[in-house]
Structures are given as C-alpha cells and as structure tokens.
Amino acid sequence: MAITPPSEKIWWNRPLDKVEGLWILLALAWCLILFLWMPYWHIYGKQNLSNEAYRTSPDAYEAKARAWADKHKVGEENGIPVVAPQDGGDVYMLGRLWEWWPILQLKKGVTYRLHLSSLDWQHGFSLQPTNINLQVLPGYETVMKITPDQSGSFGVVCNEFCGVGHHTMLGKIYVK
C-alpha cells in the first residue's frame, strides 16, 4: 500500500506496468508537441510577444509621450487628446493612476510601433474586445509591432490591480 513501505527492498528493478509505460510515452510526446508549438508559432504565427524593451523613467517616458501626442493630436474627448500617428510610425500610450493616455486613432491594416510604460504602479494593458493582454511596468518601456485588422472602437481595460480607482482606468483606441 502507499502508506506502507514497498513490498521489495529493491523496488526500482521491478518493471513498469504496461499501461504506465504506454501512458508515459503518449504524455511525453504531447508535452514535446506543447513545447515545439511555441517556437513554431514564433516562426509561422502572427501573434507573438515583442522582445524589445528599454529602461526608462516615468519622467522621461511621460515627456516623450507628451511631445509625440502634441505633435500628432487631431482632437480631444473628455479633455483627453485623440492622437493619430503617421502610418507605420511610433505610437505611445502611458498608464497612470487611473487612465490610459492618450486616445489613439489608428488605421486598419497599418503596422505601428506601440510603446507602453507606466508612470507609477503596475498596470495591465487589456485591449478589448480583441483580447490582447500585456503587463506594463514602471521603469520599462516595451515596444511592439501591432497591426489592427478590425475597425471600430476598442477599449483598453486595466487588468492589473492598481489601487482603489483601478476599475475606472479605461482607455480607447479607434481603428478606421
């Protein structure tokens, strides 16, 4: 029994049960497929995580994002600038207590370089309803290529708890 010592002192020479051996082979094969799928998707898949990130500081990132937003601002909504970047250019979004800033206006089918960072606590960039979810840390600026392939109005929810106003932290991305 499992609550008493094995029946033989030298138990490790006893051959496996047939069912066990077969199952281990099947399970291991599946585990290897699970692993191989990840490099496969890096080569053939279109949705991958970016490997580009830089050290930054909240002040430096805010200054950069603000200068960029001033340059490309096309409107305002609830006092928040709406920014339309040039095709294929850099796009900045910053998270802070409790907003995603600014509002972005992108074009469908165009690839942008999206920069993300936080000015204070950790935030979660959760683009809905397309459902892309990324961790955003203060002091780290992450850059990814992103290609909106649907038009419409998208919400940016914060899905990392960031204090008592967490549930009011919402941003917007428009795709035309």
Add this chain to the structure above:
Amino acid sequence: MANMFRQCPDSGLYFHRDAEALMKAHAVLAVVFLLLGGVGGLLIALTRAPTVHLLSAENFYMVLTFHGTAVLLFWIIFFEIAVLYFASSTLLRVRPATPSIGWLGFLLMLGGAIMTTVAIFAGNSSVMFTSYVPMQASPYFYLGLILFAVGALLGCFIFLGTLVIAKEEKTYEGSIPLVTFGAVTAAIIAIFTIATGAIILIPTFMWSMGWISHIDPAMYRVLWWGMGHSSQQINVSAHVAVWYAIAAIVFGAKPMSEKVSRGAFLLYILFLQLASAHHLLADPGISSNWKVFNTSYAMYLAVLASMIHGLTVPGSIEVAQRKKGFNNGLFEWLTKAPWGNPVFSGMFLSLIIFGFIGGITGVVMGTEQINLIIHNTIFVPAHFHATVAVGTTLAFMAITYFLIPVLFRRKLVMPGLAKWQPYIFSAGMMMLIMFLLGAGTLGVPRRHWDVNFADAVLKYEFAGTAITLLGLAAVGAVLAAVGGALYCVIAVFSLVFGEKLDPHAGLLQSFGVPLSQAAYTVDRPSTLGLSAVETHGHGEVSAPGTFALALVFLLSFVVYFFINAKYLASVWPMG
C-alpha cells in the same frame, strides 16, 4: 519513561502524543482560516455579480486581498504542516523531532497569520496576495507573512528531522512509504519556496520601513513568482500524496509501480520551474527565448509528472477493485466504488477536476503566445480555483473525514450531510470555474470591482454574455460556499459534539491538548514491515478503464489547446 504512543483501534495507525497534538492544532487552525477565507470568497463573488455588487470598492479590494492570503496561504499551509506530521510520525511510527520547536513554529505561523490579517483589515494593505511593487502595504503585512513562513519552515525541518530519527531508530523496513515520499517532495519544495520568498519579502519589508529606496518591479515579479508558483507545487505534491493515501486507506490500493510514482514526484522537485516563468509571459524586458525555455524546460516534465499521477492514482484503485471482483467491463471498478463515502468521493472529484479543468487550462495559458489572450483575465482565477480550491482543498476535506474518527477520536456528526458535501462543493466550484473561464475568454479582467465602468471617464461595454456569466458564476460561488460551510460545520461540530470514540477525547483534546497519559499504552510500536507482495502488474493490461479515461483526458487536452491556438490566431497581428 511513560508510554507515548497509542494505536488507533479502527485504522491500526500509531499516534505519538506530541505529534498528535501538533497535528490537531494545525488542522483546526487550517479550518478556521478556510472558514474566514471562504466567507471572503463569497463576498467577492457577490460583488463581482454585476446585479448584486455587494461590497464597496475599498472593501472589495481589501476582502480580495484577505481571501487570497487566508485560503492560499493560511488554510493550505496549516493543513500541510499537519499532513507532514502525519506522513512522518504517524506513518513511520516514530516520535517527532523536537516537538517544542514544533509548537514554536505553530505560534509563529499563528502570530504571522494574525498580524497579516490585522494589517489587511486595518485598510492600508489592500495590495492583493501578490503585493506587486511599487504599490506598498503596511510593514506588518509583509512581516506577518515572513513570520508565518519561518514557522512553516520550522515545520518542514522537524519533518525532515523526524525522518532521520525513524531511519536511525529503524522504525520501518525498506524504503519510506510512497505517501511519505510525496510529503518529502512537498517539504523540499516548501523549503526552496520559503527561501525564495525570503529573498524577496525581506527586502520588500525593509522598503516598506523606508530602509531601502527602491525595488525593481520586474525583479520583484521574477522572485515573487519563484515563491508564488512553487508554493502551488507544494500543494500539488501534498494533495497527490493525500490521493495516494486515500486510495490505500479506502481500497488497500498499492501503487501500480513504486518506480513510476516516485519518479513522478522527483520530476516535481527537478522541474518545479525555478522562476515560474509562465507568470511572466506577458512581461516586458524578458526575452521570448527565456520565456519559452523556462516555462517548459523544453519538455514540460512537471506537467508529465501530474499526467503520470493522474493515471497511477486511479489505476491503483482500479487494480485493487478488480482484485476484489469488480471486473466487468471497463468501468465496474469505478461504478461500484464507494461514492457515498466522502473520503473517496472527495478525493476522486478532486482528482478529476484538478486534472481535466485545472491541469488543461493551466498548461494552455502557460503557453507563451496563448498567454496573450488570457493574462490577468478572470480565466486565471478560474484556473486556480480548479487546482487549489478543488484539487488541494477538496483532497484535504476528504482526508479530514478520515482523520476525525482516527486522529480526533470523535464520531463524525451529520454523516448524511457529509456524504453530500463533496458533491455540493464540487458542483458549486464547477459552475464558478466554468462560467469564469467563459468570462475570461471574453476578456473580463480579474481583480476588478466594476466591469461596467460606471465611474470611468470613458466608456466600454463588455459583451452581454460576459456580464451574464459573472452573475451565473456567483450562483456557483454561493453553492460552493454552502458546500464549504457544510465542511467547516461538520468538522467543528464533530470535534465539539461528536460521540467520543476514546474516553479521553475531550473538548480541549480536540483542539491540540494532548490526551491524558492513560490513553497512551504503547512504548514502542512494532516495526513497520514491507507491504505484502502482490503479483499483478507486468504483462497484462491491469487498468484498462483508467487508461481509457486517460485517453479521453488527452483528447480533451489536445482539442482545447488547438481551440485556443485558433482563437489566438484571430487577434490583431503583433510581435
């Protein structure tokens, strides 16, 4: 010297006076924290149901912090320390090492748990269980966790010391039992986990005191998850050991082969995922190579280990049942199992839900790119309710029904309700889990007070289905809370009002005071001998029913994985 052992007339197990008292004290406190944490869980579910929306935002985040800490740490680890005393002192028929230090460990755990709880309810430590920097809690929040961990560490060392004494005093023949081996696995992982926790929590405490100016948030996450995930591997090792124990207790089941089951435990130790990379898949500043390798070690061998236990535990039950004559067809062994015995039904439901739901969802969301569509959604709590709230918690509930008569020497009260308890709890949890998995797939965030964004400057509406699913999940949570409350009530009432199976098993004795000396009549238990030799196993297919179930499991796994891969392919291209 006075006799220190008693033999339980029902189970034949030997209990040492000191180990017995320590086991009881830890188990009782575990249940207390399960009760408190469970109430928290119910309040959270009733707040997340948009139509009920019970708590205020402040209280919601405070209670959520408490819920995670109370059930994930206090309930489970108090119970695990009790399991360690059982798997060493009781199963090996040996005196526990340094029981006085055992009580010191107990007091540190209790003091730490109280300190952290008070810090949370003081209102200035609503930082969630993960306490990600630079969000800061009160220093008492971290200090309480550190004290609790030190107490748990003492428990692990006493466990290892007890094994040394057993070997020295030759209280058993051959190798330690498989269940004890599983407990060794849990203890080794626990020591590693607590060490990692110390590396990150001690500086964080110092930072909260103002002695350190800055903690890097990315470094914090890497180290915190070295503790946070490997602590889940302690739970898995401990509850798998409990599964094996219950298979042996209820069916007299023998492991299909010692080599395979022990090998699988060893895989947990070797591949427990030092950095627990799958929590960091959506993080900046860490390369894909690092993520892909460290989330899988190229082979997912810890997953393989769980898949092995998933076969060998029911497989050993099948073999034992077939030997008793339940040999018809593929599944007579299972249909004729004692489904009215909560020790068995709880264990088996724990195994099925842990594997089919917890295991499959966990691996799928731990795939580097698929994590993109799941990270920090409410899918994540759905997953770990399948692994921890059902897998670990239900396994511990199941063994409690065995321990009440054997360890506490009280007759179970309300046996009719106890029979239903595992089903009620599992049904509620299954509803909660499945509906939250659905809501998470639709993007609903975890740890969020208002997904209707009533107070936000901008507006966003989740699909109506997502909102409905949250409401339905709350119905499941209520049912699960009923099941959880039944467990707590049955356990506590049995300890207080249950018929005494031993004249010395009084009220205080139920809560950790040793029985009177007269109860202990054995000076030295007979040496624990080898298991009887059995001849089954090689050559024939000994557990075809289990193998068929395993194939169904594998098929579900493959299908669910590729459904998610297809979903991933539909989101915006990025890289």
